[in-house]
Amino acid sequence: MLRYANPTLFLELARKLIPGFATLGAVLIAVALALVAVSPADYQQGETVKIMYVHVPAAWLGMACYSLMALSAIGTLVWRHPLADVSQKAAAPLGAAFTLLCLVTGSLWGKPMWGTWWVWDARLTSVLVLFLMYCGVVALWNAIEDPARAARAVAVLTLVGFINIPIVKFSVDWWNTLHQPASVLRMGGSTIDASMLWPLLVMAAGFTCVFAALHMAGMRNEILRRRVRTLGLMAAQREPDLGGAAPALEHP
Numbered sequence: 578m579l580r581y582a583n584p585t586l587f588l589e590l591a592r593k594l595i596p597g598f599a600t601l602g603a604v605l606i607a608v609a610l611a612l613v614a615v616s617p618a619d620y621q622q623g624e625t626v627k628i629m630y631v632h633v634p635a636a637w638l639g640m641a642c643y644s645l646m647a648l649s650a651i652g653t654l655v656w657r658h659p660l661a662d663v664s665q666k667a668a669a670p671l672g673a674a675f676t677l678l679c680l681v682t683g684s685l686w687g688k689p690m691w692g693t694w695w696v697w698d699a700r701l702t703s704v705l706v707l708f709l710m711y712c713g714v715v716a717l718w719n720a721i722e723d724p725a726r727a728a729r730a731v732a733v734l735t736l737v738g739f740i741n742i743p744i745v746k747f748s749v750d751w752w753n754t755l756h757q758p759a760s761v762l763r764m765g766g767s768t769i770d771a772s773m774l775w776p777l778l779v780m781a782a783g784f785t786c787v788f789a790a791l792h793m794a795g796m797r798n799e800i801l802r803r804r805v806r807t808l809g810l811m812a813a814q815r816e817p818d819l820g821g822a823a824p825a826l827e828h829p
Contacts, residue, residue, distance in 0.1 A: 582659055584800045591793040598790035605783030612776035619773075625689050626773070632682035634781040635675045638788055639707060640742055642672030646714070647739040650732035660796065662728030663803075665735065666718055667795030671788060673711035679704060699748035700756035703741055710738040724803060 609630065619626035646668050652661030683701065684694045695701065714731055721727035749756050769777070 584659060584663075587660060588797055588800060591797045595790050595793050595797075598786045598793070602783045602786030602790060605779055605786060609776050609780035609783055612779060616772055616776050617770075622690060625686060628682050628686040629773075630777055630780045632679060632686055633777060634784040635679040635682060636704070637781060638784055639672055639676035639679050639704070640745055641785075642668050642675060642788070643707065643710070643735075643739065643742055646672065646735050647742075650735040653728050653732040654736075660800075662724070662732070663796050663799045664792070665714075665728070665731060667792055667799055669711055669714045669718065671791055671795065673708060673715060675784075675788070676704065676708040676711060680708060698754040698756060699752040700745065700754050703745045703748050706741050707738075707745060710734075710741065714738075724806075 613627055613630050616627070618624050646665045649658075649661045649665035649668070652658035653665065680701075683704075687696070688694050714735060717731050717734060718727055721730060748754060
């Protein structure tokens with residue numbers, strides 16, 4: 578796979594994989610929605626539990642996307658990987674979107690369960706901080722025109738912000754919060770019944786495939802955008818200096 582570090586080869590690979598991931602993601606989400614439609618209501622939460630099938634995959638991808646950005650940041654600072662900063666820039670807005678979706682669906686789920694749209698407990702607050710970190714990364718990318726300088730600055734910011742990921746993950750274990758503890762990925766196995774677990778896993782797989790397609794599409798667009806920028810700079814350097822002084826006329 579190291580040969581695909583070459584941007585040209587990656588573009589060819591992305592051209593082949595993007596339609597496949599997009600189609601697979603759409604099929605998995607459709608299957609998940611069909612399973613959700615026939616899944617039972619929770620004995621305490623009723624039909625509102627079905628918000629879980631969007632909320633949980635969005636939360637997983639919000640954290641996974643930032644972890645991918647952190648790995649890309651290491652690739653930028655340590656190995657100078659030619660596609661590392663491209664991957665990071667393409668992932669940031671996607672991670673922000675999934676994290677925002679997590680916050681919105683969490684509020685919709687929390688209102689009937691907790692009686693309020695928002696509480697400043699550890700899990701909710703740390704996820705909000707994660708969303709703000711995404712916004713900061715996107716803003717920093719747009720604030721620095723030179724891609725190389727922007728990549729180094731964003732890589733440092735991303736690695737500093739990565740400390741929030743274990744806080745998001747383990748906040749319900751470290752502090753007493755309203756948010757329920759882990760019930761899928763936990764020691765001793767899942768506590769969710771199979772009739773609810775399978776739709777959730779299929780939906781998460783569908784979301785992941787859609788993310789993969791969007792991420793590769795974003796990387797492809799960024800590579801092409803940089804090529805256009807480079808061609809523009811080269812063309813500008815070749816233009817004659819029209820603003821210089823006119824040459825002196827020779828006397829007859």
